[in-house]
Structure formats: structure tokens, C-alpha cells
Amino acid sequence: MATISENVGATLTRMVQEGQPFDSMNKLNDGLRLLAKWRSVVIANTYIAHHGPVIYQGPFGGMTYLAETSEGALAARLLGTYESELHPHLARFATEGLDCVIDVGCAEGYYAVGLARMMPGITVHAYDIDPAARTACKDLAEKNGVSDRVIIGEKFEPADFQAFADRKCLVMVDTEGAEVDILDIEQGPALAGMSIIVETHNVFRRGALPTLHERFTATHDIERVDAQLKSIELPDWFRSLPPLDHLLATWEWRMSPTPWLVMRPKSEA
Template sequence: MASYLETVREWFRARLDGPGGLSTPEGATLGLRVLAIWRSRMIAQALRAQSGGAVLGGPFAGMAYLESATEGALAPRLIGTYEDELHPHLIAALAEEPEVILDIGCAEGYYAVGLARIAPRAEVFAHDTAAAALQACRTMAEMNGVSERVHTGGLFQPVDFQRFAGRRCLVIVDIEGAEDDLLRPDLAPALAGMRLIVETHDVYRPGVMDRVRERFEATHEITEVRPGPKTAPLPELLRNRSHLDQLLAVWEFRAAPTPWLVMKPRRSA
């Protein structure tokens, strides 16, 4: 944490006296974001010390967690509020007892390992293009005793969905806009029978949410889910903290809206 704090200090030193620097609205906004991420990391460190490194709430409560997230905020993962708008949709999907869970863009395995813990009959395939993310996912699977059912792999192509044709399959996709390239029912007819939860990224690929929706309208019932305020009770450590700390504890580092499409097939696999 000290080394990260020094990085923040150097970042500000380099911009305080430079041209433009922090004097523009854009520069000030970026500076605020850098400080907010630093404070969020401090909160996550305190939460880990309190919980022993385990998730405190939500459907993955009790999951042993790594010291850092390979992408995004750690604190809301530890609290259990991370992407909690999806919780009812995950519970509904698990009620159908999927045989296979595909987590594409798995990062360190929040969903891959978390779902493996609460869906003990499912086989989980976790994919990411970052080697560090895959290693972190394997480590966390071992920490939670599910490594035999969590299989990691790299780039996932549209045709790879065909390996799971005819099986009850839950697909979770978070790949920063590349959902535009991956979710191609014309190349993977098996998608018609799969339940999908897809984070969309118009911020990187304008119009991608509408394109994905159009591809699945004929085969799936589609619900758009947008992030909202966090209302879950906070852990005791945060109850007497400042309101700003309470907000930062559940902040997920999003720079722009990234709504989900939750898609349930109109027919079974």
C-alpha cells in the first residue's frame, strides 16, 4: 500500500505544475478518481484485516479472497455488494441447476469460484486473455477447494460454444466490448439454448448493447439491468466511518454505465 501511495504522490507532483495539469475540469476529475481509488484500496486493506480475507456478504459470503483484484475494485467484492443488481438473476439461473458455467472474462474468479462454491454440481470454465488473471483464478479456486471443477483457459471463440451444445449452460460475459465479436449466434447456434448474463460496453464499442440484443431477440427473453445505489447493510467496520468512505467502499470503479443484458432462452437447451 505504501508503494501505491508513493505512485499517487508522484502522479500529483508531475501534474501540479505542468501545463493544463489539474487546473482543467477534466484534470481535476481525473485527480479525484486517482485519490478515490487510493482510498478504496485502503478500505479494502482494512476489510481484509477484519474478515481474514473472506467475502462478508452476498451469495458468495465466506469465499476466501486474494489480496487484490486483477481488475476493478476489491472492497465491494469483499463486502459482497459487487454487481449486486445481478444477484436475483444469478439465483434464478442456479435454480435451473446448470451443468456448465462459462465465465468469459473471468479476471481473478469472483464469479467462476463463487459460483463453483454454491453450485457444487456444475462444471466451471473460466476464460481470460490475461495470464495473470488465469493464475489468480486458479489460486483462488485452490483456496476455496473447488479447483477440480474450475477449468481455466485463454481466448474463447464463438465456435467454442458448440462444445457445450445440448447442456444446461449459464454464460457470464464481461470482455470490455469484445462481446460484439464473441456473441454470434450465426457462428454458434448452441447459444440459442443457453442462459446469458452479458455486461455491455457501449463506452468502448458504441451501439454494442443494441446489436447484441437484436441478435438474441428471437431466441431469448431479454432483461436490461442497470447498476443502481447500494442498499445492503455495511459491515460493522464501516458503520461509523464518514459517508465518503461508505460510498467509496461500494464504488466499483466504473467510468461510465455498463448495463447488463440478462437473456433467458425461450426454449431449453
């Protein structure tokens, strides 16, 4: 079986041989992203060789993880830097007596399982339309001993929020543009009393961020959170790697900015 390095090398060679030269900014960018993803995977595999698939630090530190993700960068998850801009908000929510989390677009369960470990008193309701993601989330919950508190479902509709109307819930949404449809407060008025963290994807749904901001201004206090460069403590063995590897280890594979909105009901302000 070919290694990832051999596969990436063969892909680049084939692109050139088939007359796809890197003669434009977009093609050069595609080639750069391919090589950067390759190196990111190599770094993740090296991390696993040293530590196993266990998250190194952060609020989910010590969580047993998977050897691959359903999408996105594994290295940043393993190092505990993935979406670290949200860590202070998660820490605050953890002290506020939540009894449930609704995670829409749960992927392999980074947040669903991580939050179940972080807050032993909650039940996490995790949803994803991808069967492979649901299977991976189930596996991750079992690996971490929280499968009794991680309930996995398929498609989540706005009206489904009403089933949680009497609960103190944190809603997390990462759905590649569908957040505008899911966070519909007219169909799910219970959202008015729920805390929400949503990743916005203007790249897939133009105007997603301002649409959601305007929609929830009357009911929530809203903070925009933008991605930041990471400065972290790294494992000792990592320090001998080139500086570019330090950057790629915390790179999250985003194609464009995807700022979050952290929204708290005004009644809780």
C-alpha cells in the same frame, strides 16, 4: 517500499510540477478518480485487516478471496456488493439445474469460483486472454477447494459454444467490448439454447447493447439490468467511517454505465 498513499501523493505532486494543472473538467475528473481509487484501496486493506480476504455477504459470502484484483474494485467484492444487481438472477439460475457455466473474461475468478461454490453440481469453464488473470483464477479456485470444477482456458471463440451444445449452461461474458464478437449466434448456434448474462460496454464498442439485444430478440427473452446505488449492512467497525467512505466502499470503478443483458432462451420462458 513506498505505501500506496505515498505513491498517490507523489503522482499528484509530479503532475502539478510537470505543468499538468487541473484546469479542465477532464483533468479534474482524472484527479478525482485517482484519489477515489486510492481511498477505495485503503478501505479494502482496512477490511482485510479486520476480516481477512473473505467475502462478507451475498451469494458468495464466506468465499476466501485474493488481496488484490486483476482489475476493478476490491472493496466492493469483499463487501459482497459487487454487481449485486445480478444477485437475484444468479439465485434463480442456481435453482434451475444448470450443469455448467461458461465464464468468458473471468479475470481473477470472482464469478468462476463464486458460482462453483454456490452450485456444487456444476463445472465452470473460465476463459481469459490475460495470463496473470488465469494464474489468479487458478489460485482462487485452489484456495476455495473447487479447482477440480473450474477449468481454465485462454481465448474463447464463438464456435467454441458448440462443444457445449448438449449442456444446460449459463454463459457469462465481461470482455470490455469484445462481447459483440464473442456472442455470435451464427458461428455458435448453440447459444440459442443457453442462458446468458453479458455486461455491455458501449464506451469501448459503440452500439454494443442494441446490437446484442437485436441479435438475440428472436431466441431469448431479454431483461436489461442497470447499476443501482447500494444500501447494505456494513460491518460494525465501518459505521464510524465518514459517509464518503461508505460510498467509495461500494463504488465499482466504472468509467461509464455498463448495463447488463440477462437473456433466457424462449423455450424456457
